[in-house]
Amino acid sequence: MSALTEMKCEACQADAPKVTDEELAELIGMIPDWGVEVRDGIMQLERVYKFKNFRLAMAFTNKLADLAEAEFHHPGILTEWGKVTVTWWSHSIKGLHKNDFIMAAKTDQLLD
Numbered sequence: 001m002s003a004l005t006e007m008k009c010e011a012c013q014a015d016a017p018k019v020t021d022e023e024l025a026e027l028i029g030m031i032p033d034w035g036v037e038v039r040d041g042i043m044q045l046e047r048v049y050k051f052k053n054f055r056l057a058m059a060f061t062n063k064l065a066d067l068a069e070a071e072f073h074h075p076g077i078l079t080e081w082g083k084v085t086v087t088w089w090s091h092s093i094k095g096l097h098k099n100d101f102i103m104a105a106k107t108d109q110l111l112d
């Protein structure tokens, strides 16, 4: 159980600060299975989860949907046969907030 999984997302205001380079370096180290992507200038966290079939991929997707609704912070999700790609970023600030790292850590916990 990492420190991130014990945290709650804060309401993400449009003027909330993006993570600094130093914060990014520290936080990404806490979620070693996640990578950083930049799309249309927006920094995002991304991980691909593998499953035995589509039904298991969909079951994980539904658990993730429940988590997102509980925290009111939502990911990008691509669900395919045997694979779910999860992408976290904060729409309101067009970048990465600490919320995204909390949600990435909580996403990993869904596998437990």
Ligand SMILES: C[C@H](O)[C@H](O)[C@H]1CNC2=NC(N)=NC(=O)C2=N1
Pocket: 012, 072, 073, 074, 075, 088, 089, 090, 091, 092, 093
């Ligand atoms: C209207 C706005 O989309 C909502 O306030 C919430 C919903 N879920 C969200 N999810 C993410 N990832 N970023 C947001 O900025 C966000 N905002």
